[in-house]
Amino acid sequence: MSELNLILLGPPGAGKGTQAERLTQDFPLAYIATGDMLRAAVAAGTELGLKAKTFMDAGGLVPDDVMIGMALERVESDDARDGFLLDGFPRTVAQADALEGEMEQLGRKMTAVLLIEVPDEDIVRRISGRRTSQSGRIYHVEFDPPKHEGRCDIDGSALLQRDDDKPEVVQARLDQYHALTTPLIDYYEDRGLLRRFDGTRSPTEVHDHIRATVATLRLEDAL
Incomplete structure (x- = not known):
């Protein structure tokens, strides 16, 4: 079986988590998500993890060199030898160059970069419509509304909008995503690795398209 080394790109709210879960069920891939990677390194007390913790505790961004070091450690780990799915790394061209x-050096290569595209207005609509109950149950005012407006079906508590789900906050995150990711999209497109997917379609349709694309790439690489 040919090795599959994939990168998952897309704005917050594009459904990357759902697609990552399904892809790792379809193919034998180590799922390497930035947040999980950071938490694991900090919990393990590795040198890089301790460095990252100092920045995280101060509320700052973890520097490129630390992120690169941790990501490369994971790519070289035993569970990623037959393939991996990177989510959240690389975020910059410098990180992409390092990868x-x-x-x-390892005699390996990237298979593809999977970009899930969703217009900003759709992302803002998806995220800003979320409402959360006291018990943590999540509704959506448009796609999954409660039976009684503003009240949880289970515990009757008032449904609230989290601060980071407010439209202006979502748009700020999208602006940052575009600033960081647009050069990265060009970077991988120039290398012939970028594959685009319409994230406005249903999760199942997006999954079917990604799975067929990856299966074809693996077959072509094996020939």
């Missing part, structure tokens, strides 16, 4: 150099 490319490491893969060359």
Whole structure:
């Protein structure tokens, strides 16, 4: 079986988590998500994890060199030898360059970069429509409304909008995503690795398209 080394790109709210879960069921891939990677390194007390913790505790961004070090450690780990799915890394061209150099040294290569595209207005609509009950149950004012407006079906508590789900906050996150990711999209498109998927379609349709694309790439690589 050919090795599958994939990167998952897309704005917050595009459904990357859902697609990652399904892809790792379809193919033998180690799922490497930035948040999980950071938490694991900090919990394990690794040198890089301790460095990352100092920045995280101060409320700052973890520097490129620390993120690169942790990501490359994970790519080289035993569970990722037959393939991996990176989510949240690389975020910058500098990180992409470091990953490319490491893969060359290991005699490995990227298979594809999977970009799930969703217009900003759809993302804002998806995220800002979320409402959360006291018990943590999540509704959506349009796609999954409660039986009684503003009240949880289970515990009757008032449904609230989290601060990070407010439209202005979502748009700020999207602006940051575009600033960081647009150069990355061009980077991988120039290398012939980018594959685009319409994230406005249903999760099942998006999954079917991604799965067929990845299966075809693996078959072509094996020939």
